[in-house]
Amino acid sequence: KNEVEQSPQNLTAQEGEFITINCSYSVGISALHWLQQHPGGGIVSLFMLSSGKKKHGRLIATINIQEKHSSLHITASHPRDSAVYICAVVLINDYKLSFGAGTTVTVRA
Amino acid sequence: EPEVTQTPSHQVTQMGQEVILRCVPISNHLYFYWYRQILGQKVEFLVSFYNNEISEKSEIFDDQFSVERPDGSNFTLKIRSTKLEDSAMYFCASSERRENIQYFGAGTRLSVL
Numbered sequence: 164k165n166e167v168e169q170s171p172q173n174l175t176a177q178e179g180e181f182i183t184i185n186c187s188y189s190v191g192i193s194a195l196h197w198l199q200q201h202p203g204g205g206i207v208s209l210f211m212l213s214s215g216k217k218k219h220g221r222l223i224a225t226i227n228i229q230e231k232h233s234s235l236h237i238t239a240s241h242p243r244d245s246a247v248y249i250c251a252v253v254l255i256n257d258y259k260l261s262f263g264a265g266t267t268v269t270v271r272a
Numbered sequence: 273e274p275e276v277t278q279t280p281s282h283q284v285t286q287m288g289q290e291v292i293l294r295c296v297p298i299s300n301h302l303y304f305y306w307y308r309q310i311l312g313q314k315v316e317f318l319v320s321f322y323n324n325e326i327s328e329k330s331e332i333f334d335d336q337f338s339v340e341r342p343d344g345s346n347f348t349l350k351i352r353s354t355k356l357e358d359s360a361m362y363f364c365a366s367s368e369r370r371e372n373i374q375y376f377g378a379g380t381r382l383s384v385l
Binding site for chain 2: 193194196198203204205206207208211249251257258259260261262263264265
C-alpha cells in the first residue's frame with residue numbers, strides 16, 4: 164500500500180521556469196514534509212506544514228487537508244535547484260515519516 | 273547553524289560482520305530516528321527513539337538491528353551480522369519534539385560485500 168504518491172516522477176525545466184511538484188496521500192496525517200535530496204545523497208528538510216502555505220525564498224509549499232494534496236513550487240528555477248524532491252507524511256498519532264518515491268528535477272541553463 | 277552529524281560517510285564491510293553507524297543529533301533535540309534508502313528506492317523508516325527507549329520500529333528493524341544512546345550526545349545504529357541486502361544509505365534524523373521538523377544527517381553509505 165503506497166500512502167504517498169508524487170507526480171511527476173521526473174521533470175526537466177529551463178532555467179527561469181516555474182516548477183510544480185505534486186504530492187497526494189491517502190491517510191489522515193498530522194503533518195507533511197517536503198525534503199530535498201542532493202545528488203550526493205544528503206537530505207535537507209525544506210518545509211513542514213499541516214495547513215495553508217509556507218514560503219522560503221523561491222520555494223512555496225501548499226497543502227489542502229480536505230483534498231489530501233500538497234504542492235511544492237519553485238519560482239525562477241535555477242540549475243542549482245536540480246535535485247530529488249521528496250514528500251513525506253506523518254500519520255496521526257505517529258512519529259515516523261512515510262516517504263514518497265521522490266521527483267527528480269533537472270533544471271537546464 | 274546546528275546540524276546532525278553522521279560518521280562514517282562511507283562504510284565498506286564483509287557480509288557477516290558487525291557495523292556501527294554513528295550519529296550526533298542536534299543537542300537540544302529529544303527524538304531520534306534512523307531511516308534507510310536502498311539505491312534507487314524510496315526512503316524507509318527503521319526506528320524512532322525517545323527517552324532512552326525505542327518508541328517505534330518497522331518490520332525491517334529485526335533482531336539484527338539495535339540502537340543505543342551510549343552517552344549524552346551519540347546515537348548509534350548497530351547491525352550485528354550484515355547481509356548483502358543491508359547495503360543502503362542510512363540516515364539519522366532528530367527533532368526537538370515529536371511534532372517538530374526533523375533534521376537529517378548527510379547519511380552513511382553502507383556497502384556490504
